[in-house]
Amino acid sequence: MNWEVVIGLETHAQLQTKSKIFSGSSIAFGAEPNVQASAVDIALPGVLPVLNREAVVCAIKFGLAVGAQIAPRSVFARKNYFYPDLPKGYQISQFEIPVVQGGGLHIHLGEAEKFVNLTRAHLEEDAGKSLHEDFHGRTGIDLNRAGTPLLEIVTEPEMRSSAEAVAYAKALHALVQWIGICDGNMQEGSFRCDANVSVRHPGETLGTRREIKNLNSFRFMQQAIDFEVQWQINEIEEGRAIRQATVLFDPDTGETRA
Ligand code: ADP
Ligand code: MG
Numbered sequence: 001m002n003w004e005v006v007i008g009l010e011t012h013a014q015l016q017t018k019s020k021i022f023s024g025s026s027i028a029f030g031a032e033p034n035v036q037a038s039a040v041d042i043a044l045p046g047v048l049p050v051l052n053r054e055a056v057v058c059a060i061k062f063g064l065a066v067g068a069q070i071a072p073r074s075v076f077a078r079k080n081y082f083y084p085d086l087p088k089g090y091q092i093s094q095f096e097i098p099v100v101q102g103g104g105l106h107i108h109l110g111e112a113e114k115f116v117n118l119t120r121a122h123l124e125e126d127a128g129k130s131l132h133e134d135f136h137g138r139t140g141i142d143l144n145r146a147g148t149p150l151l152e153i154v155t156e157p158e159m160r161s162s163a164e165a166v167a168y169a170k171a172l173h174a175l176v177q178w179i180g181i182c183d184g185n186m187q188e189g190s191f192r193c194d195a196n197v198s199v200r201h202p203g204e205t206l207g208t209r210r211e212i213k214n215l216n217s218f219r220f221m222q223q224a225i226d227f228e229v230q231w232q233i234n235e236i237e238e239g240r241a242i243r244q245a246t247v248l249f250d251p252d253t254g255e256t257r258a
Contacts, residue, residue: 011191013189014148014149017052026037052149066175067102101120104118125146128144129141157209197228210246213247
């Protein structure tokens with residue numbers, strides 16, 4: 001039987017502001033660990049966030065570039081989770097009223113053109129980083145990245161192949177650099193994608209998705225999605241159900257793993 005691939009992408013673009021989204025700390029890449037972490041970034045008791053106007057300007061620029069609606073009033077929310085590199089115990093993000101709603105991007109695949117609709121784009125802060133090397137079996141925490149401004153750009157589940165997903169990611173990558181809101185440096189993590197992937201028979205309702213996290217190269221995106229699609233089809237054809245999960249791509253083996 002025929003299988004249809006369904007992909008929705010979530011992209012984190014690091015915004016090119018001078019300072020963090022809720023504090024005055026620098027976001028320059030490559031500093032010694034923890035020298036760019038202020039009282040706000042490490043969440044000392046009693047500190048309060050002050051929104052960086054420039055981050056909002058970047059989000060609005062993006063919204064205008066993709067023909068989206070810009071919310072005249074926008075709301076931040078706390079996303080609670082526990083992780084050592086998240087000092088507050090929650091991430092400040094947007095849930096109910098993001099700055100950017102709707103809009104979309106034209107993508108090109110050879111002769112063919114397609115319009116990919118965006119669901120939303122919202123502002124949020126990045127977390128810190130856990131460092132597992134060079135600590136003799138222990139883990140170090142670098143909070144320089146905590147509070148770095150991100151724009152998370154979410155598509156509708158409208159892409160139908162890894163090639164379409166890569167074409168969209170490339171178009172988005174070019175756009176955010178062109179309008180000057182993101183440097184696009186994928187090695188440094190300034191532009192990273194999560195790919196939500198499911199399969200179904202054409203005409204059926206959406207299948208259960210698995211989310212491939214943190215793809216930081218277009219080639220890995222293509223390889224990861226192709227592997228994931230084949231894995232899901234095999235599972236279903238062998239009578240097993242797909243369970244919603246977060247997976248990582250291992251470039252060494254070419255496989256995705258829960
Ligand atoms: P979450 O924030 O928990 O990851 P969302 O509902 O915001 O969940 O969806 C995230 C992404 O997953 C969006 O890009 C959306 O288009 C995509 N998506 C949702 N359902 C499916 C599905 N069944 N198959 C593939 N992609 C999907
Ligand atoms: Mg997600």
